[in-house]
Amino acid sequence: MARPRKPLLSRDRIVGAASALVDAEGLDAVSTRRLAAVLGVSGPSLYNHFRNKEEILDAVADAVSAQVDLSMFEESDPRDWRAALHDWALSYRAALAAHPHIVPVLARGPGRRPAGLRVADAVFGAMVGAGWPPAQATRIGALMRYFITGSALGSFAGGFVDDETAYDPADYPHLGQAHLLADHRRQVDEGAFETGLRALLDGLTIQYEQYARPVGGDGDDTATVRLAPNRP
Amino acid sequence: MARPRKPLLSRDRIVGAASALVDAEGLDAVSTRRLAAVLGVSGPSLYNHFRNKEEILDAVADAVSAQVDLSMFEESDPRDWRAALHDWALSYRAALAAHPHIVPVLARGPGRRPAGLRVADAVFGAMVGAGWPPAQATRIGALMRYFITGSALGSFAGGFVDDETAYDPADYPHLGQAHLLADHRRQVDEGAFETGLRALLDGLTIQYEQYARPVGGDGDDTATVRLAPNRP
DNA sequence: ACCTGAACACCGTTCAAGT
């Protein structure tokens, strides 16, 4: 059999199988040959639908970005930038946490991935709409990304080994309980994320009062922006 | 020739060559065979010094962690946790920015890497010494890691493509200038890092007043800790 | 257009053999 009358493959089928493989066994488990085998075709068939393996993984990453809820940026009062950012961060993190193995691919930046770009666009637009100067809105999009992808990638607690003898008190005087972290992995990571997110939003609130005036307060929908020096 | 009277290889030589290869050509360029060729030996020789390729890359990552300055945690007044955290974050980011390709390996967590553990130990010890409750000190270590590694990994600006046609205004109404980001890559990333770091420290300062009282104010060097609920 | 098998230039790792 050379070409079937109905195509065996589609971009969506390939992305679906690749996602499942990434979730189940990690990035390293994805080879074009294994992926093709799962799909019941031979390895080179994939190249009729994607230029190379990287493009397949990019599509998997973009499918995760597509899961991020952006509705809070449309619905809410533009003055509620803080609440919107908070809810978006939770949704973003939840999407990444559900597919941790693809995060390194996603963290490289939006590039040309449509869903990733929609996320960047929505955040930037909402912050500008809330009265942030564009340069600051760009920075907010970037720094939130740093924090969220960093938290999804690192799994601080999971990075420690569950082995009491691994952390000699003579070498690391304060890490006596570190081996316990592996157990409490989820709690520690979620606690750190919550604490960090709250700190970030509190800190940005302080900066907001220096950089901008909110928009739309009295039916005036143009941003009244006051530029302030970068360091107060 | 089978075994030379003086060893051709050492762990340090291997790590040095691997670091250079990672910096020059990225993670994917490091294969055991290429690395061995650079070192003038055959591929399997490396296995006399490291168990596998992953261990070599872990050692490269740890060499980067070893560059992080930790002196601010020893020298400073324990009450200056904020200044110490700030300076440490800059030093950490600088170390990662100098070797961006190894960041994905480093971001997986300290594991058993000695230098990475020294970093975690120093931060945790300093925060507890400054009066933070241990659970909060753990979270601070984690969230700072999230932010710093996320910023070193993502290069938000570098993630955009320098191509005016890539970001159609119909699809992404707010990304009209996005293709310019590639040019200003360093500025945007550094600006976002500074803004985020300041926000994080401002936010933590607010939380500090709820969680703890500073230590050593009147020659009393035990922490007086008041536990507060996680959400105020 | 879409799939195939064969082929090319690679991989990481094991292992017996050498000194």
Place this chain on the structure above:
DNA sequence: ACCTGAACACCGTTCAAGT
């Protein structure tokens, strides 16, 4: 102890051939 070549079981990708 430390290096070697041979070998095994893989890779990603190209390409001519088939329908």
